[in-house]
Amino acid sequence: MKTEPFFKFTYGLYIVSSQYGGKKNGYVANTVFQVTAQPAQVAVSCSKDNFSSSVIEKSGKFSVSVLHTGAPKNLIGTFGYKSGKDFEKFEKVDFFEGKTGVPVVVEGSVAWFECKVTQKLDVGSHIIFVGEVLEAGLTDSNEPPMTYAYFRENRKGKAPKNAPTYVGKSETAKTEAKIQTENKSVQPGDYTRWECLVCGHIYDPAVGDPDSGIPPGTPFDDLPGDWVCPDCGAAKTEFIPLDR
Secondary structure, three states: OOOHHHHHOOOEOEEEEEEEOOEEEEEEEOOEEEEEOOOOEEEEEEEOOOHHHHHHHHHOEEEEEEEEOOOOHHHHHHHHHOOOOOOOOOOOOOEEEOOOOOEEEOOOEEEEEEEEEEEEEEOOOEEEEEEEEEEEEEOOOOOOEOEHHHHHHOOOOOOOOOOOOOOOOOHHHHHHHHHHHHHOOOOOOOOOEEEEOOOOOEEOOOOOEHHHOEOOOOOHHHOOOOOEOOOOOOEHHHEEEEOO
């Protein structure tokens, strides 16, 4: 089946958060939509593999933050590509606790909603949670909401593996890519750009990774062995070289 037609659906980009037993968690979603006006209800789609799925089920509540086009890449990387099972996502994020106790992310957002789960639908790999909106508000940002198309085309982002829209490379394709990498003549000091196979982040030696202390002009081979993708945290071994 062709995957291109699915990219013609329109989506936004959101952070869905919840809390249970003192543990906060959230994930990046592109499937969030209003289902009724009276009462106001929204639905979110969450992978069963997401830690957030069990948190929302147990707590019966969640929040939705509408991301804007200027949302920091590390915000999307933290909530989109890291697991809350072993990583504290809210440690360095601007948020507040709503009236139900769920965390509401305001950083990189233009609007937020706090919801109580009213229904859930098991659709195989994902669960659709329908929630009645208890509170809603705007942030002080004037930037436009980010669409998934903007995220893909302008931010060069890729859907996380648990997103409904994820179309990943097969293990065979990844293996072939790594074999090609080994066969390429990449010399020390080479200024070739490298792509992360997990999230699509491009490491450009001309730019470096200043946030991680890597100055411009640092070739990929000269990166420390424990350097990881600034967007998703993948290891260096998950990168392949790109031709200029």
